[in-house]
Amino acid sequence: MPLVSAISYVEVLGYHLLKDAERQHFVEFFEAATMLAISPLILEQAVKLR
Structure with a gap:
């Protein structure tokens, strides 16, 4: 079973040119993957990088 981060989910499914x-x-x-939790610290850093 693959492991993916919630950020990957947002980035992939939120891609505006996705067919x-x-x-x-x-x-x-x-749906087949296990979603990895994201800590608040990582979320804050991700926002800063965007």
Whole structure:
């Protein structure tokens, strides 16, 4: 079972040029994956980097 961060979920599914077929593929992938929790400190750093 793959491990993915919640940030990866947002970045991939939030991509504005993602086609419907690609979106469906990634949705299925994320449904099969284990989502890794993100600490508040990491979230703050991610916001600063954006």
